[in-house]
Amino acid sequence: MISRDVIIVGGGAAGFFAAINLAERRPDLKISILERGNAVLTKVKISGGGRCNVTHAEFIPKPLTENYPRGQKELLGPFHQFMTGDTIAWFEKRGVALKIEDDGRMFPESDSSQTIIDCFLDEAEKNGVDILLNHSVKTIHKDDDQFSIETSKCVFKAHFVIVATGSNPKIWEVLKQLGHTVVPPVPSLFTFNCADKRIKDIPGVVVPQVHVQVLRTDLETEGPLLITHWGFSAPAILKLSAFGALDLAKLDYKFEVAINFLNQSYEKVIEGLKDQKQQLAKKLVCKWTSFDIPKRLWEKLVLASEIDETGRWADLNRIQLDNLTKQLTQAVFHIDGKSTFKEEFVTAGGVDLRDVNFKTFESKCCKNLFLAGEVLNIDAVTGGFNFQNAWTGAFIAAQNIGA
The missing domain is CATH 3.50.50.60 (FAD/NAD(P)-binding domain)
Structure with a gap:
């Protein structure tokens, strides 16, 4: 003793x-x-x-x-x-x-x-x-x-x-x-696993200010987003994981998120795209944009909008402009699991x-x-x-x- x-x-x-x-x-x-x-x-x-x-x-x-x-x-x-x-x-x-x-x-x-x-x-x-x-x-x-x-x-x-x-x-x-x-x-502090082709092969891409919402919940946040080999990380995701720890556990870490990569409204972005259609008419959509978004991610979102790699701004139709606006402001990703943060x-x-x-x-x-x-x-x-x-x-x- x-x-x-x-x-x-x-x-x-x-x-x-x-x-x-x-x-x-x-x-x-x-x-x-x-x-x-x-x-x-x-x-x-x-x-x-x-x-x-x-x-x-x-x-x-x-x-x-x-x-x-x-x-x-x-x-x-x-x-x-x-x-x-x-x-x-x-x-x-x-x-x-x-x-x-x-x-x-x-x-x-x-x-x-x-x-x-x-x-x-x-x-x-x-x-x-x-x-x-x-x-x-x-x-x-x-x-x-x-x-x-x-x-x-x-x-x-x-x-x-x-x-x-x-x-x-x-x-x-x-x-x-x-x-x-x-x-x-x-678990309270974790990253999101996602195998979506839109983020495949572009690990290390950082988007400085996004809005992320977990669909069918009240969980949402803003902040930097990092695309990783396994999905999404950085403060926007980690904050969601902390404040949504109990809700996300109940969902068995399988849910959908909507990401606004520009943190701007649909209306503002589509107007910006229409302006670019005029100003960048002869340029390739995949290669040219005035939006502040990482080039590798931009190219992925353009292709996901059913716009060909050789497509020029002048040739975009109404449906393609709508698709691209939605990819930029309300892209939906399926999350399938979590990973420990570091x-x-x-x-x-x-x-x-x-x-x-x-x-x-x-x-x-x-x-x-x-x-x-x-x-x-x-x-x-x-x-x-x-x-x-x-x-x-x-x-x-x-x-x-x-x-």
């Missing part, structure tokens, strides 16, 4: 952030991080393509919450306690400068996730935090004012427990035994948010048990928002334990 003041279950971003903040606030406490694997911070390592997308340059709480399909209402108060500016200051105080990219994502200036990992490991060592590997938690019991935490190696006693494991089905089962309700998980796997699901006091991140079901990060039914769109949720929850939990 090993006694500790605080046990933190999970050696990831939220776990380390909680441990370091608590140890700095209360150096008298004995704090241990229990990691089930043989390495810590593995998700930090691969995040952001190995660069670690630490947070996002949104500095007002309300707009920041709008990036969370689940947790939007609950995070508003916590973000008034600790959010983006605080995250930046926290890392800068420890020698890690962050930079803002054009799309608002924030990374360490080193462009390496190892910088974040080294920072956490150094701060944990400096503050006397124990890091225990290969300790898979089997059970957590509460007896009066103490917890008993059984792992694959031994049993710990502790006055406080912070669970920061991320999406972990085994831990969710443990938390159910403590009275929590767990919302079944479904190596990052995010889920919708976890501990029901009604079970948590978001002023402290303490469980309402079990006193002195705190929950932070994606173990809760909170998830976000891509761009550093999931990490910001982790930092915020972990910081507030540490502040309240150390009060």
Whole structure:
């Protein structure tokens, strides 16, 4: 039996952030991080393509919450306690400068996730935090004012427990035994699989601003679109996958989307095509357009409109103009499945948010048990928002334990 003041279950971003903040606030406490694997911070390592997308340059709480399909209402108060500016200051105080990219994502200036990992490991060592590997938690019991935490190696006693494991089905089962309700998980951040001939052989094509709608649902969004070897990706798709996680799971990831590649109305586009018919009369339709659309995609959409490769603008008839306008503004694609976004796997699901006091991140079901990060039914769109949720929850939990 090993006694500790605080046990933190999970050696990831939220776990380390909680441990370091608590140890700095209360150096008298004995704090241990229990990691089930043989390495810590593995998700930090691969995040952001190995660069670690630490947070996002949104500095007002309300707009920041709008990036969370689940947790939007609950995070508003916590973000008034600790959010983006605080995250930046926290890392800068420890020698890690962050930079803002054009799309608002924030990374360490080193462009390496190892910088974040080294920072956490150094701060944990400096503050006397124990890091225990290969300790898979089997059970957590509460007896009066103490917890008993059984792992694959031994049993710990502790006055406080912070669970920061991320999406972990085994831990969710443990938390159910403590009275929590767990919302079944479904994938939340994924790309769309599509084998349509209109996008075949043109991977890498990016359309800067499209409108995408999932037909027969209320799901729609705007943003950049990337055509890949397997279908569609980039922010427009990833945002749809996050906000539509539950609906798309019910559809078994088989549905149709309508894409407006120009993000303009049918009427405006057909008028533009009629103007081009006059102005580009002798030019080949496949090769010439005044619309801002990638050339390879334009050629595919022209052919799909029943316009021959040798067709000239002057020869287009009313039906072909209508077909081309529809391909540009309301092209329908059948989606057949999903793919994980890079190596990052995010889920919708976890501990029901009604079970948590978001002023402290303490469980309402079990006193002195705190929950932070994606173990809760909170998830976000891509761009550093999931990490910001982790930092915020972990910081507030540490502040309240150390009060």
